[in-house]
Amino acid sequence: MKSDAYGKASTVAARSKLILAFAVLANVVSLLFFKFSGVFFPVAVSFYTFNQISYIVDMYRGEIEEFSLLDYLAYILFFPKILQGPLMGYGEFSKELEGAIDTDPAIDYELLLRALFLFSMGLFKKVILADTFGQAVNFGFDAVAGLGSLEAILVAVFYSFQLYFDFSGYCDMASAVCMMIGFELPQNFDSPYKAVNILDFWKRWHITLTKFFTKYVYIPLGGNRKGMARMYVNLMIVFLVSGLWHGNGWNFIVWGAMHGVLYVITRMVRGKKEDKLSAAVRVVKTLLTFVYVTLAWVFFRASSIREALELIGRMFVGGHKRIATQLSACFQLDEIWYVIKVTPIMKLPFAWESCMWLFLIVAVAIIFFSKNAITIAKNCKVGVKTTIATAILLVWSIISLAGVSTFLYMNF
Known part of the structure; x- marks a missing residue:
């Protein structure tokens, strides 16, 4: 029996x-x-x-x-x-x-205001920052052969920033909508460009996708249970699968391989814990990680490996030339440009490019020096200042909605 x-x-x-x-x-x-x-x-x-x-x-x-x-x-x-x-x-x-x-059906007005503040920050990231950088990226990739060295570098950085604000903005808005109904989404984006190495980057970028691949691909393959060599092979498989998930071209395979190779190498050679690093060393490692990730993003955005290599090549052989007016003009939002035109800035030699540099400064400040929008929204003091900031960001973003593109990650 x-x-x-x-x-x-x-x-x-x-x-x-x-x-x-x-x-x-x-x-x-x-x-x-x-x-x-x-x-x-x-x-x-x-x-x-x-x-x-x-x-x-x-x-x-x-x-x-x-x-x-x-x-x-x-x-x-x-x-x-x-x-x-x-x-x-x-x-x-x-x-x-x-x-x-x-949850108690009574309306929590403070929570609602925090959610609106978070939503306004996310919408601003998408509509004003990501889509503006996106216009410059489109111009750059349409004119790769004629880019100067500085232009090629800027186009690569612009795309890195576009992806950041596009995805981060969506995460902020999704979390804000859920906050309004008492639902908390898991954190999916944690200042990834502040990462000191590629391991740290993948703990911060698309966090839930990393967890998904770990649970449903890496561990079933054996994880780290079958020796170091097998573990490194499993990690490479995960990153190649991630590349295939993002797109069907060989350029996505290269993108996945670039992350996988550096990830494996870092796992092999990493020493002391990163939290013990001096401030200067952390800055250098963060910068190097950002440069590597940005170069990998070039393959992510390019239509082919050849186009990606051509853009990277222009960074070194493009020569010194004035930034194209078509590139800098992508950043001349009317509401900013009209203000600049009536100020003494117009008399300066870089006046035409001033909007572009302003966008870069704001982007760098948000990405590398600011706290996460979710952290800001949850911990800020709700009052007149946050209300005014919410109103300004919402109104500015809404009146600019006409030219909004779709979210980049909706294509994957």
Whole structure:
């Protein structure tokens, strides 16, 4: 009798594993089809596909006790995170949802004001900063062959900043919307360009995607349980998969490989803890990490490896030339340019480029010296100053909405 029971249990286990494999494979195949076939590409298909895989695997592992179609649809289609994440496990999502439902229905006006302040910062990052940098990036990549050295460097940095503000802005707005209903999204963006090395970078950039690949790819491959060599191979596989997830060109494979190679090397040679570094050393390491990540982003943005290498090459052989008026003009927002034209700045030799340098200064200040928007919103003193700042950022962003592009990560 015991052998029969054991045999039935083994059969059920084998059947469950087969169903799991089929379900995961079906999701992966459908995702690859949309990415590589060139047909209609559903918006943010990768994000809800990954959520479905997470749900299926967690149910197989017993982390989800019972299936409910309504709860499943709520998890997959929860609107603040459906377009660009963050990726949440069902267990984490269900706890937050229950907490939001059980929250006192009375309006918390202070929380609402904090959420509006956070939303305004996110919208400003997207509409004013990311999309303005994006116009300059588009010009630069359309005219790579004629770029001077400084222009090529600026275009690469502009794209690095565009990605940062585009993704960070979305995360801020999604968190703000959830804050309004008493739901807290997991942190997905933690000042990644402040990272002192590539390991630190991936603890800060798209945090939930890193956790997803760790739980559902790296650990099933064996993680670090089968020796150092196997661990490094598993890490490279994860980064190559990440590259494929972001796009179907060889340039995305190169991007993933660049991050994977440096990640493995850093794991091999890292010494003392980074929190013990002197301030000067931290600045140098942060700058070097940013430069490397920015060069990798060039492959991410370019239409081919050849175009990426051409842009990087122009940084060294483009020569010294005045910044093209078409490039600097991308930053001449009317509301800023009209003010500059009536000031003594117009008499200075760099007047035409002043808006561009102003945007760079603001971007650097926010990225490298400011706290996270979420931290600011949660800890600031709600009052007249925050109310005025919220109003200015919202009004400025809303009147500039006409020229907004789609979020970059919606394409992945």
